[in-house]
Amino acid sequence: MQCVSCGKEGTKLCAQCGVARYCSRECQKADWLNHKTQCKSLKLEKQSKSAEKKNAEQEQPVDYFQSGVDFWVKGTLSAEQGKLEAAAEDFVYAFWLDNALTGICEHHEQ
């Protein structure tokens, strides 16, 4: 299987959707802007398959930013303005997005 970004041998899967394949974290980052929309629907598709009865509307759509850094900045600003609830929410997104970008799992060939 090829890295969807550069076409080289891809050995790592996107930790969020488990579908997109990359050769390196760099390629995943480079492709994230393209992949984020697809990743979201792939992930939702997976979730709806595993829990079909869950109302899809309960799933709050997440605004995908290029990286968690955007949310760290946003959250920090909110915190400075005393909007602690909004800040906490942003930090959760930041953490989630950082995981999406850094948590690519090794694909073990048997």
Ligand SMILES: [Zn+2]
């Ligand atoms: Zn690559």
Ligand SMILES: [Zn+2]
């Ligand atoms: Zn993905």
